[in-house]
Amino acid sequence: MNFDTSVITGHLPQFIEGIGLTAEITVVAFLLGYAAAILLAMAALLPGRAPGLLVSGYVTLFRSVPFIITLFIVYYGLPFAGLRLPAYAVGTVALGLNAAAYYTEVIRAALLAVPRGQMDAARAIGLSFPRAMHLVLAPQVFRTVVPPSTSVTLSMMKDSAVLSSITVPELTYQGLLVQGDTFAPVEVFVAVTLLYWGLALLIAGVARRLERRLSRTHARTQRFSPLAAKYLSLEWRDRPA
Numbered sequence: 246m247n248f249d250t251s252v253i254t255g256h257l258p259q260f261i262e263g264i265g266l267t268a269e270i271t272v273v274a275f276l277l278g279y280a281a282a283i284l285l286a287m288a289a290l291l292p293g294r295a296p297g298l299l300v301s302g303y304v305t306l307f308r309s310v311p312f313i314i315t316l317f318i319v320y321y322g323l324p325f326a327g328l329r330l331p332a333y334a335v336g337t338v339a340l341g342l343n344a345a346a347y348y349t350e351v352i353r354a355a356l357l358a359v360p361r362g363q364m365d366a367a368r369a370i371g372l373s374f375p376r377a378m379h380l381v382l383a384p385q386v387f388r389t390v391v392p393p394s395t396s397v398t399l400s401m402m403k404d405s406a407v408l409s410s411i412t413v414p415e416l417t418y419q420g421l422l423v424q425g426d427t428f429a430p431v432e433v434f435v436a437v438t439l440l441y442w443g444l445a446l447l448i449a450g451v452a453r454r455l456e457r458r459l460s461r462t463h464a465r466t467q468r469f470s471p472l473a474a475k476y477l478s479l480e481w482r483d484r485p486a
Contacts, residue, residue, distance in 0.1 A: 252432040256423045263419030264440045270337050270415060271402045271448075277341030278401070279394075282348030289353050300349065307346035313407050315343050320411050336408035340401060347397040355389040356382075388459045395452035399445055406441075416440055 253260070289300040307315065319339040323330060330338075359382055367377035409418035420437040424430050 249432055252427045252429045253436045259419045259423055260436055263416035267405050267415045270405050273337050274341040275398055278344035279348050281345040282352055285349040286352035304346045304349055307343050312343050312404050315339055332411045332413050336411055336413045344401045351390050351393045355386045359385050391452055391456045398448055
């Protein structure tokens, strides 16, 4: 049995269209999911039990249910409620909402990992809240969230293959169409595998570059003021007045 590369080259436009739509869905779902996750993570830290319980319920629900079930509920539930959207929009929203549950835990953990005394100390030396967020909190949080967020994004990109079940013409759906035309599943899904792998390498490469840039920014901000460095040390509370 020979590996027929003409199956791939003869249907290259379909594969390119599929990987392009997969990349687009991943980016849009990432932006949607991360925006929702930031709001949810901030809400989880609000005083009182109600916000935390609501966020915990959201996170637990989406992390406990297989994504394909979430997708079907959204896809069939919206028309049942009188709202009809294209399959692409439904799939992307469902993917973003599912990923938001994982991003929320990443962001919440990063926020809790920063000692509260650092923000208090920054305000004590006269920094405004936005300035303190920019110089003290944000660099530490961003550096912390990049590696786990990359893992969630890669998983989300792979989960986008499930959207083929609602006829979204992403990479897996295009592969199924080509396989139906050529009856050459090995060649088709080897090509699909390589394209997914390439997209994963691209996402991981962008994340590594962002992480290095944030590390350099953090190193610079740690030297922004000797006075701030004194107060941002957790030992300053123990020093005699």
